[in-house]
Amino acid sequence: MKVTVVGAGNVGATVANVIALKNFASELVLLDIKEGVSEGKAMDMMQTAHMLNIDTTIVGCTSDYSKTANSKVVVVTSGIPRKPGMTREQLIGTNAKIVKSVIDEALKYSPDAVFVIISNPMDTMTYLTLKDSGLPKNRIIGQGGMLDSSRFRYYLSQALGCTPTDIDGMVIGGHGDTTMIPLTRFATYRGVPVTDLLDKETLDKVVADTMVGGATLTGLLGTSAWYAPGAAGAALAEAIVTDSKKMIPCCVYLDGEYGEKDICIGVPVVLGANGIEKIVDVKLNAEEKALFDKSVAAVRKTNGLLGDSLK
Ligand SMILES: NC(=O)c1ccc[n+]([C@@H]2O[C@H](COP(=O)([O-])OP(=O)(O)OC[C@H]3O[C@@H](n4cnc5c(N)ncnc54)[C@H](O)[C@@H]3O)[C@@H](O)[C@H]2O)c1
């Protein structure tokens, strides 16, 4: 099956590279507006094929959407990243225009695709995509929770002195410095609740570090991160292309679930060939529900800034 990645910058090229390494797509198209960049990165990756056993055909193109025709999944990474000191929400003006134009073009050639939105502010860009495209809600998925949960597992593993692969845990809510909700109550170390293993002060620090995980990396790198975001985007594409039915926290449109309507925000979902196969309605306790409500209110406020872009 064919997968398209729009935006061949740090995140898009990493999504593409991880997809190629995982060998689940027959063809991978990388598209950017910068003349020659996608072609160059696609050729560079194809020259690793022999060494890394890649059988996926990787094609690069400059703004030629005909090359993306009939994609099963379109991953949208085009847009500007934040710089140190900025919030993701500050990117809305520039990125709304970019995302809207990309969706319009991609849809002309892949009307049946599932769209994975990565560009920030991701929850609002996912909402914009849903409203602008008119596509059914199961085919619009925002990537945030997979990455944030992976960071949560990393910080928990650091606190426990173990490998992140032994940790289970998820982050729901918005993909923002103040809107993420790492669910410590459900996090485990090989089935043992982390709340039995770490004191409250340590857990509070893990939560705080997770929430500003992206900002921390932006401070270190001077631009936002790409390895874990790229792996997260590829993981969503893989779950859809392989119809794996994996449960992953993603940003999806809620229509009554979690008591919310007309919003795209992070909750656990089952991913498969249809995109979102099912929204998993986790029973939140009063404290978690209060955080979720606050997160929803903040994302709604950002959606309110879309203004004319929604028309
Ligand atoms: N949701 C997440 O978890 C997550 C994680 C990391 C980054 N991001 C976001 O992803 C976006 C990309 O980040 P990056 O680090 O790759 O940035 P980058 O600057 O390295 O790459 C962005 C690319 O998009 C391209 N582009 C711009 N307009 C385009 C258009 N109309 N059509 C096609 N391509 C276009 C640019 O030419 C550039 O190559 C940012 O908005 C960033 O905030 C989201």
Ligand SMILES: O=C(O)C[C@H](O)C(=O)O
């Ligand atoms: O932090 C950012 O701005 C990029 C991305 O959303 C991330 O979490 O790494």
